[in-house]
Amino acid sequence: MTPIKKVIIFGGTHGNEWTGVYAIKKYGEKLRLQFPTLDLHFVHANPEAFLINKRFKDEDLNRAFQYLHEDRPNSYEHQLAHTYKKMVDEEVCFVVDLHTTTSNMGNTIIISHPQPLNFQMASILSKQLKDTRIILSPDPNKKYLASQSEFGMMIEVGPVSNGLIKAEALEGTLNLLEVILLSLANLQSLTAGQLEIFEEIEDVFYPQDEAGNMNAYIHPEFQDKDFTRIEGDYVPFRTFEGESVTLKTKEVLYPIFINEAAYYPSKMAFTLCRKRMLQT
Numbered sequence: 001m002t003p004i005k006k007v008i009i010f011g012g013t014h015g016n017e018w019t020g021v022y023a024i025k026k027y028g029e030k031l032r033l034q035f036p037t038l039d040l041h042f043v044h045a046n047p048e049a050f051l052i053n054k055r056f057k058d059e060d061l062n063r064a065f066q067y068l069h070e071d072r073p074n075s076y077e078h079q080l081a082h083t084y085k086k087m088v089d090e091e092v093c094f095v096v097d098l099h100t101t102t103s104n105m106g107n108t109i110i111i112s113h114p115q116p117l118n119f120q121m122a123s124i125l126s127k128q129l130k131d132t133r134i135i136l137s138p139d140p141n142k143k144y145l146a147s148q149s150e151f152g153m154m155i156e157v158g159p160v161s162n163g164l165i166k167a168e169a170l171e172g173t174l175n176l177l178e179v180i181l182l183s184l185a186n187l188q189s190l191t192a193g194q195l196e197i198f199e200e201i202e203d204v205f206y207p208q209d210e211a212g213n214m215n216a217y218i219h220p221e222f223q224d225k226d227f228t229r230i231e232g233d234y235v236p237f238r239t240f241e242g243e244s245v246t247l248k249t250k251e252v253l254y255p256i257f258i259n260e261a262a263y264y265p266s267k268m269a270f271t272l273c274r275k276r277m278l279q280t
């Protein structure tokens with residue numbers, strides 16, 4: 001495997017996810033000293049969105065890369081996307097994009113490019129850090145920041161509310177980051193093997209009335225059950241009238257991003273994944 005020395009770590013791509021911002025600002029220098037053989041770059045990705053404590057100012061930066069070919073002079077994030085695309089394209093680099101989620105996802109690694117390096121890194125992370133799972137999220141339109149490099153991953157740690165620091169999320173993020181950098185500094189520690197991955201297959205939306213208003217919420221028995229096996233009938237929602245809403249799966253599936261705050265505007269309630277083993 002060709003060594004990759006340049007690593008770009010983006011924090012605060014979403015302005016209300018503070019963990020990444022503090023991870024790079026408060027620990028970047030320490031990590032630089034700890035990994036002198038790597039060329040580390042820490043980037044506060046969306047400072048204006050952070051100032052207003054919102055996910056984004058004009059458009060979601062972590063979806064903006066699919067619109068790079070468009071002319072969007074009034075979008076702050078569109079300009080940022082151009083800047084970061086250029087930064088990533090300068091030379092081969094590994095990109096880590098730090099996020100948090102309001103869902104009970106523990107330490108989640110999201111991989112879009114099926115590169116052996118990405119999978120072998122994920123394998124080390126899932127072995128060394130408890131409560132760490134790997135999601136495969138193909139990104140054909142390259143909308144995600146982390147997808148701009150063939151090598152890289154998104155980190156999603158939760159549950160944590162937006163706009164605050166929570167020890168578990170911050171320390172979980174730092175632990176993941178340290179193992180990633182350690183592996184990049186010692187590439188021979190990466191080996192081929194089997195990796196358990198969750199593959200996104202379907203988004204499930206809140207039940208809505210004809211005007212598009214939500215008429216149910218996440219069932220209390222379903223809340224926080226991210227990565228819990230479901231098969232056949234399951235009850236993800238309760239209507240505001242108190243009725244349980246039953247849905248059905250045709251196979252064994254696993255829900256993720258249950259009740260993620262950022263997905264309410266799209267009325268997305270959770271995503272279903274299939275679990276499978278992958279040869280790295």
Ligand SMILES: [Zn+2]
Pocket residue numbers: 013014017098099100
């Ligand atoms: Zn995010």
